[in-house]
Amino acid sequence: MIRVLLSLIWLVASAGLAAAQDLQTVLQTHAEEVASPSRGSVSVVLDDLADLGSPQVSVFLEQWADRNVWQNDETGLFYIGEEDGDEIALTDLDSGEETTAASDGYTQLRPNGGVRRVIGSALVQFQLTDPDPDRRRSALESIGRRADPSQLPLLEASLEGEADPAIRARKVQLITFLTARFGGNVADRVAAIESLSTDTSVEARGVLNQILSTSNDATQGEPNGNIARIRDPSSDPAAFYSELVEADLAPSLVTPGDIRAALEANIVNGRVGGVPTATLGTDAARAQAYAALAADGLAPPLVTQADLAETLSGFTFFEKYDEPDATITDAARKTLDAVETRVGVAQTVDLTLDGLSLASIYFLAAIGLAITFGQMGVINMAHGEFIMMGAYTGYVMQLVVPDYTVSLLIALPLAFAVTFGAGVAMERLVIRHLYHRPLETLLATFGISIALQQIAKNVFGTQARPLTSPDWLGGALVISDVIQISYIRIAIFILALVFLGLLLFILRRTRLGLEVRAVTQNPGMAASMGINPDRINMMTFGLGSGIAGVAGVGIGLYAQVTSEMGSNYIVQSFMTVVVGGVGSVFGTLAGAGLIGFLQKGIEWLNPSNTLAAQTYMILFIILFIQFRPKGIVAPKGRAAAD
Template identity: 70%
Template sequence: MPRVLILLALLLGFSPAAQAQELQTLLQPHAQEVAKPGRRTVGTVLDDLASSGIPQVATFLEEWQDKSVWQSPEGLFFIADEDGDNLILTDIDSGVETTAPSDGFTQLKPNGGVRRVIGTALVQFQLMDPDLNRRTTAVASIARRPEASQLAPLLGSIDGEEDPTLKARKIQLANFLSASFAEEPTDRIAAISSLSTDVSVEARAVLNQILTTRPALAEELPTDVNVARVLNPGEDMSLDAAYELLVADDLAAPRTDADTIKAALASNIINGRVGDVPVAQLGTTANRNRAYAQLAHSGTVPPLVTDTDRDAALAKFTFFEIYDEADTAITDAATTALASVETRVAVGQSADLALDALSLASIYFLAAIGLAITFGVMGVINMAHGEFIMMGAYTGYVVQLFIPSYTASIIIALPLAFAVTFAAGVAMERLVIRHLYHRPLETLLATFGISIALQQLAKNIFGTQARPLTSPAWLDGAWVFNDVVQISYIRIAIFVLAVIFLFLILFVLKRTRLGLEVRAVTQNPGMAASMGINPDRINMLTFGLGSGIAGIAGVAIGLYAKVTSEMGADYIVQSFMTVVVGGVGNVWGTLAGASLIGFLQKGIEWLNPSNTLAAQTYMILFIILFIQFRPKGIVALKGRAAAD
């Protein structure tokens, strides 16, 4: 270690004058050590190289370590590539390439120990390299494969680091290395404790690395090793696994498994019998064991280790886990730190989960609000709502075909999707739904017919494969708090869109003439008509509005999911659930429904992360039960208005 520090000091103090020197000249006095380096002797060469300040040194060291340096018959050093019988020589100073026959050249083959020393010196060079990219690469490579030897050069490079981000990273990494490799236990414990506030994956890996254990066994629990915990066979580990440990330590005879018994029996059939058991009766475990015991008794096969034998053998030993790290103080510190980290991680995960749930709720809200409006105002279930979502998404895709700028295309796609689906909604209302008022079940079926036709039509036009709807570059990436909590910008955008629509719809319904008329028609169509409101017109506009919002939701959903002809079908049931759970005819109800379903789905997924299908199943079951207790949804209309 001291040598490295000297080297470091020299490196930090190199002068411009020294750069005038040539590497070849510098190496020649050390030719012997360079050609046949030993772990001890190579140090002086490296010291001289380091102190020289020649820029080519780093490249030379890399090539040397790579066994690509050759010595000419004259004793000069070259970087060389073999090319048949020739060598392509590169001058170590000028970089000029020449070709020469390989006769008389010797390849330098430093051994593993030497290469490591060279490597450490190289790290030094890379960490101090004037080029920021190379420094960053060096730091990243240390992070990938941390080693004890890298600690000192890393520490040494921190003070001279000019880039603040990289400096912080170097300090963090040095901390990780100290926790694992520092020589003084107190240094390690200090470093470990400082990790207790770090929720990064790396910090957790460092702590877990310190706390790795291996199983062990002894007749008495030893006092001289760092025991992590005692294992009770049958509880903490299976009896058979414990017995395997005994077998591995040659403390017990291996068990004979069912296949071995069967094979042994099969090869010992004499006159249709094994022992005194007829072959035909060997179809039960008990008979097989009896036959095998007889074979064992006669010494033909090793004796059978029964469950009783296994248990007796296990009873003689204590099983436990020991830490690979011998120092109790260090493992204790690491355990404490890890517990603290895990608490923080749990809090972070909850926050992350809440963000995920919020964005899912926003999507459901956007997908469902259009449905809620038409369902609430007109009592009409629009099964083609999902296809309007799809239509919006395809509108976005088509716009992007013509407008190459993603930002501009999205800005155009949003209103255009609204216009397209608004028109589709109005057409559907006029052509179909208007003729089916007061027959809600038939409306449901007719709109379903439209839904299959539209879906197939989209398939015929756009094909079955998914079409991209690319978001602008400024929506790429994620807002990262730390390794645990992050949210992609696109989800934030969808959330913002949902909020905008919430207020827009509230504004339209509560503050505009249209909203007033819509509410009037909802409450009493006959009376509204007699006051000069045209219910047909209101219904048409309402349906158009609901469909238009579906189109905008389609663009939003298409941005983060694939655009396919079936995408609408994926959202339609969830949208219905949102409307039904929230309560019909109420914007706040839809919001409540979307939040409940979003949070519920994420919550269940979190409890059972491996299985999103199960999460959806349980969520639907929950909703079915929820409807039992609040048939009218969360925000229910009360009184006579709700009676019918």
């Protein structure tokens, strides 16, 4: 594999040369330095290679640093080699010609770690102007990981001939970062730092934080240098005293263990410091004996709390910027504060988008229930299974139609048809016999939900099935380093808006909607006007179930498709409908928004415990219902009377 890659590299590199460049000749003039390089001698070789200006130099340096260069023991010539048993696959440095030879006639060059770092730094210089864009990107990634002042002039020199807009923009960004940290004069550094005020990337903030890096120090007089802040030793006297001990500015604290060891080491004729050992059973006696040892120079002096406080009072503790110029650090602090403000705003926007996305998912899951429960008053515990049926319909369509876009377009109306039919069958066979009997309805639909889950397990198994989104829904919309949202979530949000508009149109602009509203508000009066309440209930239940099926296709693109996926949304769906207001489409929308934003907000405050977030959300909703039992949008008609 390496031989094929090298051949391609040499072919591309050689195509751009007007005349052959003899890399081997240059290396032979420094054969000893190449074979046994040191950090001092390798720079001579690298300077001559830079003057050569050959694209092969970059390849050679890469292989040299990776210890893939071999030298012929007889001729002294260098080759790129890949060992294979007793043989070596050799590649000529200039022509790229491949040969095979016995390995016992060649010596592998093994530069040490220091030399390899020097080679790596030089390699960046060649890669920044390499004709291959991937090599230039690799060099920029290397600079981004290990910034160094020596890289700044190399970047600036390579900028003029850069034709790729993306690579050029990255070079400009890195030049700004390096100038901010290592620029030659204060004005240039301040200008580079201030230009970062609109850059909210982690990398830019890292540069500013590196400029603002500090170290702890202490002095007995006024502090000198670029002071970041004065520290208060009263916050943790022991820790501050330890700093003085480490700096050899104060004697070490003597621990009880140190006292015991000193006493044991100085027992003479049954006494320690003139105190009989038999009386050393108390702290006071041990302290007296130890003080005597310290007075005789046999142990370090005992530091009392009073001594510690007196010592600390004689020092000023402070944080000092590692950057000595206050102008630089002032500019960096001001810029970082501006960036952090922007990041805070961006995080708020990102959290809002997350909450909006979650709200749209809950709205999709609950909108069908808003019809069956809100309009009809039927507690349908199998609503989640209609969502599951819709998701499995999308999965089956992808098995039949391999084009994900086409299968998705077919799955949406098909899922509606399948779950509409299932909802009508359920209403005709079970629900119609249980109207105005909520407990029996709840138990019956709960049993149906369990049966539907088991049927799904028998048909599709217990493993999660993939409902793959089309390529055009892959990835995410990246607004900044902080703000981004996946295209699938955007699609679900749009689907939720479509459903909202479609449902409002059906309920307010169609005969079915007029009859549904009439039956909902006063079924007796509607029947006297020639409307068949049984038929309307059947169509309403079928409509709610069909919408749940289409929602299942959308949710399946985001969540795992399993036989139990519906149970993950049934509780949130009921909460959405109840909080929003039973029987109101806009109430369902408001409830989904409240629950979605509330959950995301609690997760942001407590990101390490999602279960706690769910618990807090439910508690909040319970309290909310206590103060507004009819929900955000109060119901009307039959639902209000109930």
